[in-house]
Amino acid sequence: MIAAAGVPLNAIAGVAVVLAWVPGIRRALISLQRAWAGAALGRAVPAGASGPRVLAWLAINTVAGPALLMAVAAVVNTVGVIFYLRPAINSPSVTFTLSLALVTLSALALIIAALMGLAEARLAELLLGDGGPLAQRVRELTASRAAAVDARAAELRRIERDLHDGAQARLISVRMNLGLARNAGDPEQARELIEEAWESAGQALTDLRDLVRGIHPPVLADRGLTGAIEAAVLLCPIPVVTDLALTGRPEPPVESALYFAAAEAVSNVTKHSHATRAWVRLRRTRDGLRLVVGDDGHGGADPAAGSGLRGIAERLSAFDGTLTVQSPPGGPTILTMEVPCAL
Amino acid sequence: MRVVIAEDLALLRDGLTRLLSAHGFEVVEAVDNGPMLLTALVEQTPDVAVIDVRLPPTFTDEGLRTALEARRRRPGLPVLILSQYVEQLYARELLSDRSGGIGYLLKDRIGDVAEFVEAVRRVAAGGTAMDSEVISQLLTRRSRDEPLAELTIREREVLALMAQGLSNLAIATRFGVTDKAIGKHTNNIFAKLGLPPCDDHNRRVMAVLAYLQAGPVSPHPS
Numbered sequence: 095m096i097a098a099a100g101v102p103l104n105a106i107a108g109v110a111v112v113l114a115w116v117p118g119i120r121r122a123l124i125s126l127q128r129a130w131a132g133a134a135l136g137r138a139v140p141a142g143a144s145g146p147r148v149l150a151w152l153a154i155n156t157v158a159g160p161a162l163l164m165a166v167a168a169v170v171n172t173v174g175v176i177f178y179l180r181p182a183i184n185s186p187s188v189t190f191t192l193s194l195a196l197v198t199l200s201a202l203a204l205i206i207a208a209l210m211g212l213a214e215a216r217l218a219e220l221l222l223g224d225g226g227p228l229a230q231r232v233r234e235l236t237a238s239r240a241a242a243v244d245a246r247a248a249e250l251r252r253i254e255r256d257l258h259d260g261a262q263a264r265l266i267s268v269r270m271n272l273g274l275a276r277n278a279g280d281p282e283q284a285r286e287l288i289e290e291a292w293e294s295a296g297q298a299l300t301d302l303r304d305l306v307r308g309i310h311p312p313v314l315a316d317r318g319l320t321g322a323i324e325a326a327v328l329l330c331p332i333p334v335v336t337d338l339a340l341t342g343r344p345e346p347p348v349e350s351a352l353y354f355a356a357a358e359a360v361s362n363v364t365k366h367s368h369a370t371r372a373w374v375r376l377r378r379t380r381d382g383l384r385l386v387v388g389d390d391g392h393g394g395a396d397p398a399a400g401s402g403l404r405g406i407a408e409r410l411s412a413f414d415g416t417l418t419v420q421s422p423p424g425g426p427t428i429l430t431m432e433v434p435c436a437l
Numbered sequence: 438m439r440v441v442i443a444e445d446l447a448l449l450r451d452g453l454t455r456l457l458s459a460h461g462f463e464v465v466e467a468v469d470n471g472p473m474l475l476t477a478l479v480e481q482t483p484d485v486a487v488i489d490v491r492l493p494p495t496f497t498d499e500g501l502r503t504a505l506e507a508r509r510r511r512p513g514l515p516v517l518i519l520s521q522y523v524e525q526l527y528a529r530e531l532l533s534d535r536s537g538g539i540g541y542l543l544k545d546r547i548g549d550v551a552e553f554v555e556a557v558r559r560v561a562a563g564g565t566a567m568d569s570e571v572i573s574q575l576l577t578r579r580s581r582d583e584p585l586a587e588l589t590i591r592e593r594e595v596l597a598l599m600a601q602g603l604s605n606l607a608i609a610t611r612f613g614v615t616d617k618a619i620g621k622h623t624n625n626i627f628a629k630l631g632l633p634p635c636d637d638h639n640r641r642v643m644a645v646l647a648y649l650q651a652g653p654v655s656p657h658p659s
Contacts, residue, residue, distance in 0.1 A: 295548065299545045303521060312491070312524075317497075321526065325524050325525065328529075
């Protein structure tokens with residue numbers, strides 16, 4: 095009935111829509127239309143329309159509104175004609191035929207009105223709403239892709255800076271010292287310069303090693319996710335029980351994201367929780383992998399507060415993964431990371 | 438002393454061959470991949486092998502796996518693994534057969550020629566040569582396990598140097614004390630770690646293993 099009642103309303107709105115090319119009126123009209131469409135469809139129509147869609151809605155209504163008004167007028171006219179015909183030819187059969195026509199027409203009008211109302215509501219949802227679950231998904235993906243691209247760009251900048259200030263600078267100094275040594279007249283001085291060059295070369299190697307470990311830990315390439323997690327927990331100052339069941343290897347980017355997430359989670363345990371023991375569990379789920387890191391520390395981990403947890407969430411979101419944090423005050427803390435992937 | 442070298446980068450392979458030859462080693466074979474290394478180790482049975490951890494065809498820890506496989510077939514075959522990075526996991530696996538003759542060093546250490554050559558000789562003689570990086574990673578672990586927690590600070594220091602492969606005499610020189618004093622420390626360490634009396638060499642390896650938190654590890658994951 096709400097939908098049916100919408101037709102005359104929309105007919106009026108259709109005329110008013112001409113006024114709606116004025117922005118202020120348009121906004122009011124749009125929110126009214128969304129509220130009505132929501133009531134008619136029995137589901138909320140959230141705001142989220144973009145310029146072109148609103149324009150399309152305006153254009154359709156500018157034509158459809160008056161057309162609807164004309165349709166209402168036509169129905170009223172037809173009824174008028176029927177009533178006009180009645181006294182002219184007065185016989186029971188004619189009265190019966192006309193009555194039947196009247197009833198049929200009313201029923202048809204009601205059905206069409208209801209259908210038109212629903213169509214109008216769907217149109218409003220389509221053009222004025224946020225686009226439904228699919229559009230919601232597109233927005234999520236756009237956001238996570240942007241985050242991934244940002245993170246990648248930041249990572250590349252960091253690598254560039256590390257190389258520039260680290261290994262590159264040290265190799266320049268190596269070359270400088272060797273150049274000086276080549277031209278040094280005094281053997282003792284040459285020996286000192288070579289010694290310095292030797293030191294710098296060693297430092298360059300250390301810098302490069304640290305850098306490589308941050309980009310892609312060699313042990314991850316060697317031993318896969320389970321081996322790399324085992325290696326990471328060996329560096330943890332508290333005992334960590336691992337229970338890692340994984341057959342096959344996920345895609346390298348997923349593997350890397352999960353590894354860094356696990357490493358970050360384990361290092362968080364030692365940094366913040368005052369835990370005496372921790373555990374890491376890796377399992378296959380129906381459509382991917384679930385990694386759970388828990389500890390018996392004092393809890394109170396807040397994903398909104400720490401950059402570490404946010405980093406994990408961002409890393410995982412690039413692969414549609416999620417991070418769930420359970421950390422009541424007093425502990426324990428349980429981080430659940432889930433990533434869909436083919437295995 | 439007969440040595441087999443496995444390194445896939447020609448530049449480093451030639452460098453190592455030259456370096457070891459110059460210090461009185463006889464390089465019987467220098468190979469560049471895992472399968473050839475295994476054949477060389479089993480057929481030549483060298484006094485010591487110097488092996489890059491990452492080798493073709495897999496370009497993963499092929500060198501380490503091959504070394505462990507060779508030691509399964511020729512128990513106690515001395516191997517020195519070189520790597521661009523150290524992993525405690527690998528140190529543990531290397532030491533887990535408890536028969537000594539194990540080295541695990543960063544490639545950087547080759548630059549310190551005298552010390553490197555000394556490490557190769559030590560491994561050949563059945564000793565250990567753990568990179569100081571492995572040890573320093575461990576020192577951050579504080580009181581993770583109880584037997585080690587019972588060691589005094591000085592005993593931990595001695596154990597750390599023992600893990601690097603230093604003899605009592607060498608450790609004594611480091612600390613400026615007599616080697617008898619160090620002997621007392623090492624005996625205390627053995628006792629606290631519950632190592633049964635057997636020959637000193639083997640006990641040193643086992644103490645280092647305890648230090649590396651080896652526990653009952655499988656020789657190698659399949």
